[in-house]
Every structure is written in C-alpha cells, then in structure tokens.
Amino acid sequence: MAFVEQMAIEVSAVTVPDRPIQSEPFPRFTFAEVVERYGTDKPDLRFAMELVDLAPSLRDSDGRPASGFRVFDEALASGGRVKAIVVPGMADVSRSRIDELTELARRFGAKGLAHVSIEADGSMRSPIAKFLREEGTAAIASAAGARGGDLVLIVADEAGTVNEVLGRLRTELGGRLGLADDDVLAYCWVHRFPMYTWDTERGRWDATHNPFSGVVPDDEPLLRTASGDPARPSPEDPAGTARALQYDLVLNGWELGGGSIRIHRRDLLERSFALQGHTLEGMREKFGALLDAFEYGPPPHGGIAIGIDRWTALFARQTNIREVMAFPKTQSGSDLMLKAPSAPDPSQLQAMIESPSPHPDQPETSFSERYRNVPYGPEAEAKAAEAAQRRRLPVPPKLIAFGAIAIVLVIGALAAMQFIKPGSSALSSTGTRPSVAPASTDPGKQVLAKFWAVVRNPVLSYHLAASGSWTGPDGTGSFTSSMDVAGDDYSGTISAKGSGVKSAKVIRVDPFTWTKIGAKPWLPVLTNDPAQRSLPFLYLDNQAALAYVGPAERDGQQVHLLRSTDAYQPYVSGLLNLPTFEFAKDLVKLEVYVTDDGAPVAAEFVCEAGGKQANGKPVFRGTAERLFTKVGAEYTIVAPGS
Known part of the structure; x- marks a missing residue:
C-alpha cells in the first residue's frame, strides 16, 4: 500500500501539478469505520457531513429507547440504528424540496425521512417535534452538532439501510450544494473488508471480494461454522465476522483500484472453500492443480x-x-x-444455422454453487485421501486442464447472466422444469421467490404491450410497442416519434435478431448478448435488482409491488427506444406488479439523468410502462421468410 500510495502522489504531481492532494499520507479507514462515518466504502472526503449516531440522545438514563417518537424507539429496541446528517444552509428549504428528498430516501431503501430545521436565531421546527419528549428536538440538534441555518436529516432502520441511505443522500446533497472543491484530490485507503457475505436465498456464505482473498491473521480462527460442519452454515457463524486482507484506493468518491493479499496455504484455502459450499472432493476435482501447487511452498503474494x-x-x-x-x-x-457490428455475410449466417452455438439457458448460479456437487462424509474423505496418495508433481497437461476450467468458468458466468423470459409456473409439453423457488417464511421473500421462478421458466410465453416517452436536450420522443414473447424469442412492432428514432419491426429467433425499418429489407444481426434476451422484460438479470415493497392495487386487481434496488442496471436506451443514450449520472426506478403466484402484470420505469436545470428539473427524463398479458399462451416465432 505504501508503494502504491507513493506512486499515486508522484503521478498526481506530474500530471496535475496545480491540483493539491488533501492529505499525505493518505487517510486509512477500516471498512466498518468508513461505512459508519460516511455510509459508503468509497467516501468523498472533500466535504464533511459525516453520519451522526443519535441513539445516545434518544435513550433514558437506563439505556432504554425513550425519545417518545415510536419510529425511533422501535428501531432502537429491535437493534436498529437512528442516525443523521447535517446539511448546511438548508434550514429554510421548502416543503416540496423536503418531499423530494423523502422520495429520494425511499428510492434508496428507507421507509421515510425525518428532519429538524434550525433557524438562524436558534429556534427549531420539525413535524416530529410533537411526538418527541420535552427538549427532544434540542437534544437531536445538539447530538448532531447542528447550528443555525442547518437542516438535520434523520433515518431510522436496520444498520445497513440507515448507513446506505444517509451515505447516498450525503453524496447527492454534496454535489447539489457544491460542497466539494473540484481542485482537490482527496485520496484514502479502505481496508479490512468483510471476508464473506451471507446469501439469504441460498443459505450459504459467499466471498465478498473473491474466493482466494486472504484473511486477517488474527481472524483465522473464525473461519468455521457455529455447528462445526461446513455443510451446515448459518448467519450466526463466526466466519461472518472474519475480515479479509483486501484494500481499495479511493479518490474523490470513486473506487480507483482494489486488490488483496491472497491465500498461499493449502489448508487455509480448503477451509475458505468449504465455507463457500465446496466439498473436499469437489475442490480437488476443480482446483487440484492450484491446491497441489500450494504444497510446494508458494510465497505470500498479492x-x-x-x-x-x-x-x-x-x-x-x-x-x-x-x-x-x-x-x-x-x-x-x-x-x-x-461501424460494428455489421451485417454478416449470407454464408456466415448459413454456417451458424447449420452449426448453432450452444444455447445458454441455465438459471443464474453463483461461483460456489457451480462446484457444490459432492456431499461431505467419510466416504468422500476416504476417496480424497486415496487420491492424495497417487498425486504427482503437476505437469503441463494438468495446467492446461486447469486453464480450460477457467475458460469454462468465464463462459458459464456469461451464460448465467442471460435472463429467461416470464411465464406461468405450469410445465410446457417439452417437460422442462421451471426453477424451484427457495422456501421462506417471509411473505415478501415468498413472492419474490415465486416471481423469479416464473420469469426463469425458459419455455412459457406472454404478450407485451409497452409505451413510453422522453424529453431531453435534443428534443422529445415517444413510442408504443406490441410483442409476442416465447422463451428467448419474440416478434412485434415498435412505433416511434421523435429525433433520431424510427419505427421498426423486430423478430428474434435465437441466435439472430432481425430488424426491418420501413420498406428496407430485414437486417439480421448474430448476437448472444444477454440484453437481447432480456429486452422484453426490462433487462432484469440479477435477483438482487428487486426488493419486495408490499401489497398493492393495480387496475382494481390486488397484487404485490416489487421495486428496483441499486443492483438494477438497466439498458436505458432499449427501455426508452433510443438509438444511443449517454449521461454522467442517472436516477432510475423500476416498479413491477405481480400476482400472488409471482406472474408479472405490469411494470413502470422512470429515468432522470444529466444534472439539473435552474428550475430543478432534470435535463433528461424518460418514462415507460409495460403490460403483461396472456401469460402462458403459446406463440410460435419464426424468422423472416420462413
């Protein structure tokens, strides 16, 4: 880290000599410390506005929650947090701006946003003042360190949500208010990241950084499960508190680079793999060359x-x-x-049709899940011990085999990104089974599980009707579309108005997508781009992209509402029917309405991007709505001319 830091200082001095470095040596934060203070692991240190813990000011002398405000007290009683940020110069902000910030906080994951305004004369006003005990607002202002003219924004929830929401509000408001000096270079280091994160849906530990990251030496004894059996992990395992030898270099709120010291001992790597769901025999089957090499004394490396x-x-x-x-x-x-990709030569198309590429139709799986295939037990241990007796020094063919496994991993990861289209949970005549939804007692998780089970069914069909509009620096536009979707294939029309967009007919029969504009001939493009497959269904390719909100009503029908999270990375151009779409910053929100069985009914998408005009409106704004009907109907999609 010291070597890289010195390099960064010298490169900065040579490249931008007129821009000062805020602190030398660079500040160093542990992951826990930086998230507690800034709500993110890539903080912008050019301005203050740190997160403040209000809990001490909301408890009585015995340490019990006693603010008088039920939201605060219930959060603290359940082990959650109540924290705040102090925004300078916004005490006189209008109600509409407060409403905007509240909606922004909800988009970031909060249930709501409380505030206290401190006037220039020291008086205070807040809609929650009537619920707080006597001098409650003064206690909050004092704990937050607020002064005249400041606005205190407060979030109460579980720790992770509180830190993330306030961290994102801090970044957003710092940019809006111009609190950061554009000339300053504020470098810092963040290290001691969590070694593992708990995968609730799959009931296992996953590596936070990568499966080979080393562990802080003092935390090595923590690499175990509470049960003592690696095949029976739980969120209470000591492994959940282990810290990795991982480090990130951060500059002005951007992660500039990251790395780690890797595990160089075979026994430690096997223990880490076991916590991630690998069996001993599976490790040796898939990573035998690496494990064998570790027996010959590799040096510490990173x-x-x-x-x-x-x-x-x-x-x-x-x-x-x-x-x-x-x-x-x-x-x-x-x-x-x-001007690539270009239209393929007819002979190339014919060759692909005669020798089609493999169809990536497997549901998304994680790194560890793809190798958890052999149960633990005495028999497995005996086979592993017998194999160990026959081991020899790795030779080039074995290294080649290991390289082939790495290639398969990359291809498998790309294939897992593809998104199988939605449909009902019924089986088709092909007998293909839909994904099995994991069991859960949480109603919200049950709805999410059913939804993903439906949309990952590779054989069912539905009809899609979509519409949308956008306004931006280059003008305005709108579109409507109608498509029949059958698995990975679809066909339909898009009617568009506006600058740079055209109406078209579209047909996809994997692995080709044909487009016809006006009287021009059909233009085929060969592609295995996952975005082409997930185009009709909002480019969803990650289960973490949606969270359950609660019951809702849509067109008189009782349904459930799912809302996008930070993990949602949509292809905005496709959703709004734009030829290209470039912007520096975006706010996107997706809401999906589903039935009790998880079948989609409708979806709404909003994108605001490109900064703000003087009137507070975004430079670009686009909205789209999609209605899903005839889920489970049978459609036959054929290529043009077939």
Missing part, C-alpha cells in the same frame, strides 16, 4: 489493479469514463468508428 480510465477521468474533471476513452462503444455495444 497485488492491486488501478483503473487508469477512472484516474484519467478524475484528472480531466470528467464524471463519465467514456469521455476519456479513445473509441468508446455505445451502451448497446456498437463501435461507431468501425
């Missing part, structure tokens, strides 16, 4: 990878790395300079 494009963007005062790339591609993957 490293770091710096994002040169990010660094360049920050030096150039850009907020989008595309601005510093020589030949950036569009969001759809097109290369505008080379």
Whole structure:
C-alpha cells in the first residue's frame, strides 16, 4: 500500500501539478469505520457531513429507547440504528424540496425521512417535534452538532439501510450544494473488508471480494461454522465476522483500484472453500492443480489493479469514463468508428444455422454453487485421501486442464447472466422444469421467490404491450410497442416519434435478431448478448435488482409491488427506444406488479439523468410502462421468410 500510495502522489504531481492532494499520507479507514462515518466504502472526503449516531440522545438514563417518537424507539429496541446528517444552509428549504428528498430516501431503501430545521436565531421546527419528549428536538440538534441555518436529516432502520441511505443522500446533497472543491484530490485507503457475505436465498456464505482473498491473521480462527460442519452454515457463524486482507484506493468518491493479499496455504484455502459450499472432493476435482501447487511452498503474494480510465477521468474533471476513452462503444455495444457490428455475410449466417452455438439457458448460479456437487462424509474423505496418495508433481497437461476450467468458468458466468423470459409456473409439453423457488417464511421473500421462478421458466410465453416517452436536450420522443414473447424469442412492432428514432419491426429467433425499418429489407444481426434476451422484460438479470415493497392495487386487481434496488442496471436506451443514450449520472426506478403466484402484470420505469436545470428539473427524463398479458399462451416465432 505504501508503494502504491507513493506512486499515486508522484503521478498526481506530474500530471496535475496545480491540483493539491488533501492529505499525505493518505487517510486509512477500516471498512466498518468508513461505512459508519460516511455510509459508503468509497467516501468523498472533500466535504464533511459525516453520519451522526443519535441513539445516545434518544435513550433514558437506563439505556432504554425513550425519545417518545415510536419510529425511533422501535428501531432502537429491535437493534436498529437512528442516525443523521447535517446539511448546511438548508434550514429554510421548502416543503416540496423536503418531499423530494423523502422520495429520494425511499428510492434508496428507507421507509421515510425525518428532519429538524434550525433557524438562524436558534429556534427549531420539525413535524416530529410533537411526538418527541420535552427538549427532544434540542437534544437531536445538539447530538448532531447542528447550528443555525442547518437542516438535520434523520433515518431510522436496520444498520445497513440507515448507513446506505444517509451515505447516498450525503453524496447527492454534496454535489447539489457544491460542497466539494473540484481542485482537490482527496485520496484514502479502505481496508479490512468483510471476508464473506451471507446469501439469504441460498443459505450459504459467499466471498465478498473473491474466493482466494486472504484473511486477517488474527481472524483465522473464525473461519468455521457455529455447528462445526461446513455443510451446515448459518448467519450466526463466526466466519461472518472474519475480515479479509483486501484494500481499495479511493479518490474523490470513486473506487480507483482494489486488490488483496491472497491465500498461499493449502489448508487455509480448503477451509475458505468449504465455507463457500465446496466439498473436499469437489475442490480437488476443480482446483487440484492450484491446491497441489500450494504444497510446494508458494510465497505470500498479492497485488492491486488501478483503473487508469477512472484516474484519467478524475484528472480531466470528467464524471463519465467514456469521455476519456479513445473509441468508446455505445451502451448497446456498437463501435461507431468501425461501424460494428455489421451485417454478416449470407454464408456466415448459413454456417451458424447449420452449426448453432450452444444455447445458454441455465438459471443464474453463483461461483460456489457451480462446484457444490459432492456431499461431505467419510466416504468422500476416504476417496480424497486415496487420491492424495497417487498425486504427482503437476505437469503441463494438468495446467492446461486447469486453464480450460477457467475458460469454462468465464463462459458459464456469461451464460448465467442471460435472463429467461416470464411465464406461468405450469410445465410446457417439452417437460422442462421451471426453477424451484427457495422456501421462506417471509411473505415478501415468498413472492419474490415465486416471481423469479416464473420469469426463469425458459419455455412459457406472454404478450407485451409497452409505451413510453422522453424529453431531453435534443428534443422529445415517444413510442408504443406490441410483442409476442416465447422463451428467448419474440416478434412485434415498435412505433416511434421523435429525433433520431424510427419505427421498426423486430423478430428474434435465437441466435439472430432481425430488424426491418420501413420498406428496407430485414437486417439480421448474430448476437448472444444477454440484453437481447432480456429486452422484453426490462433487462432484469440479477435477483438482487428487486426488493419486495408490499401489497398493492393495480387496475382494481390486488397484487404485490416489487421495486428496483441499486443492483438494477438497466439498458436505458432499449427501455426508452433510443438509438444511443449517454449521461454522467442517472436516477432510475423500476416498479413491477405481480400476482400472488409471482406472474408479472405490469411494470413502470422512470429515468432522470444529466444534472439539473435552474428550475430543478432534470435535463433528461424518460418514462415507460409495460403490460403483461396472456401469460402462458403459446406463440410460435419464426424468422423472416420462413
């Protein structure tokens, strides 16, 4: 870290000599400390506005919650947190601005947002003052360190939600108010990340960084389960408190680079793999070459990878790395300079039709799940011991085999990203089984599980009707579309109005997508892009992209509402029928309405991006609505001319 830090200082001095470095040596934070103080693991240190714990001011002398405000007291009683940020100069903010901030907090995951305004004369006003005990607002203001003219924003919830919401509000308001000095370079280090995170849906531990990261030496005894059996993990396992030898270099709120010291002992790597769901025999089957090599004394090793494009963007005062790339591609993957991809030669198409590529139709699986295939037990241990007696020094063919396994891992990861289309939970005539929804006693998790089980069914069909509009610096536009979807294939029409957009007919029969504009001939494109498969269904490719909100009503029907999380990374151009879409910053929200059985009914998408105008409106705004009907109906999609 010291070597990299010195390199960063010298590169900065040579590249941008007129921009001062805020602190030398760079501040160092543990993961726990930086999240507690800034709500994120990549803090912008150019301005203060740290998160403040209000709990001491909300408890009585015996330590019991006693604020008088039920929301605060219930959060503290259940082990949650009540924290705040102090926003300078916003005490006189209007009610509409408060409503906007409250809605923003909800988008970030909060249930609500409380506030206390401190006037210039020291008086205070707050809609929650009537619920607080005497001098309650004064106690909150004092604990937060607020002064005249300040606005205190408060969130009460479980610890992770409180830190994330306030951290994102801090970043948003710091940008709006211009609190950060654009000339300053505020570097810092963040280290001691959690070794593992608990996967609630799959009931196991996953590596936070990568499966090979080393563990802090003092935490090595924690690499175990509470039950003593690696096959029976639980959220209470000591492994959940272990810290990794992982470190990130952060600059002005951007993660500039990251790395770790890797495990170099076979016994420790096997223990870590076991916690991630691997069996001993499975480890030796899949990672035998690496484990064998570790028996011959590899030295401690590690490293770091710096994002040169990010660094360049920050030096150039850009907020989008595309601005510093020589030949950036569009969001759809097109290369505008080379005009690629181009239409394939007919002979190439014929060759692909005769020898089709493998169809990636497996549901998404994690790194560890793909290798958890052999149960623990005496028999497995005996086979492993017998195999160990026959081991020899690794030879080139074994190394080649290990390389092949790595290639398979990459291909498998790409295939897992594809999103199988939605449908009912019934089986088709092909007998293909839909994904099995994991059991849960939480009603919200049950609805989510049913929803993902439905949308990952690879054989069912539905009809999609969509509409949307957008307004931006280049004008306005709108569109409507109607599509029949059958598994990975679909066909339909898109009627569009506006600058740079055209109406078209679209047919996809995997692995080709055909487009017809006006009287022009059908244009085929060969693609295995997961975005093409998930196009009709909002480009969802990650179960973490949606969270359960609660029961709702849609067009007189009782349904359930799911809302997007930070993990949702949509292809905005496709959702709004735009040819290209570039912006430095975006706020996107997706809401999906589903039945008790998890079948989608409707979805609404909103995108606000590109900064703010003087009137407070976004430079770009787009909305889209999609209605799903005839779920389970049978459609036959055929290629043009078939």
